[in-house]
Amino acid sequence: MGKSQVLKVFLSSMGPKAPRAGARGKKNDEPKGWKTPTTLTEMRSFHGLVSFYRRFSHNFNTIMSPITNCMKGTKFTWTPEASTAFEEIKVRLTTALVLVLPDFSQPFELHCDASGVGIGVILSQRGRPVTYFNEKLNGSKLNYSTYDVEFYAVVRALKHWSSYLAYNEFVLISNHEALKHLHIQDKLSARHAR
Template structure:
């Protein structure tokens, strides 16, 4: 694929033997099994991704049958990414490419880089990883390890896990949200509009209320736990914590509660440098001689 893309990237067109060979191989792969099938939105999707120092590639499939293919050649600074970053980047780019298929759909993400499964257990993560992680949390997915190319799309799905299960909240639990929206001061009016099918940015998915891609959280204890888990991944400060929470969740007092939690975070207060006022200006001594 790379020799073909090199011919159409704003340079003088030159059809090389390598490009001709690559183009012929593309045609052969598109006309032999496995042939693409139409997506079935009642079934979960499977996304297999892989990466190398040359580029990234991914396959979106269902029940072992490919729905679509994706590839991207690495350029610029991405060529110098670590193996971990390239594998992570492959997952994020593939999900972005098929986001119109995957919003509010169950998805199994397969990757051959096992350490990606333990991202949320890290004490600190970089700003880049935090941004990628926040984006992925908009989707319903379970991340699984694929042991090399031998473990292909034919792996059977053993369970369906969605965005709600990525958090470790147990009490009162996300399942209770279904019964709390109607009694909530703010969301009860929203629920009435949704049921009346009035034009609204809110929608119902499997009994849960969403604002766009954000899961609505009624006035209950998980609000604090959500902030605690997302802030605790890297203690990234008030504004960044707010962005992480807002990427996947919504409730009317979200900013106020994030601000209050970060102000009271002991680790952040200990790590924060102390700034003191410069004080009054002092006059320079008058010289006694030239």
């Protein structure tokens, strides 16, 4: 009689398949085989599944924007832009994500970026990402000026990662020239004060 294996548990995820004891090294390539959604239900299911991974991928919501735009209303509409986004998300889910654990004795770096579609922020240390934050713009935020959207990205990042940044040094890095004068503004607009 051979060896018995009772209650052997494997955790299947995107990436290596791992038993409780450790990684086996075999890659799970399921996302590569995903078919393009053909119904609104399939599209919503895909969106719900991949949304968990947004904190591990830079500009996730901006990339997902064409897909979320297809989900509006009750009629299924799939666009070429949505197909491109679908393929990009599949690639990102099967590519190794390398995040570092935060070291609270070192200063953090907050890299903020914004576009007309969304904001993306990277919290990093020594040039290596700790985590990501992404948000798709909607409603009145779509009408914000470039300065206001960049400012909004900074404020959202500070709120989102307050537990990391409240008592630690950090450097704010933005590619928007006007934000470098933020600390010397005499008066804030009502929107900025909120």
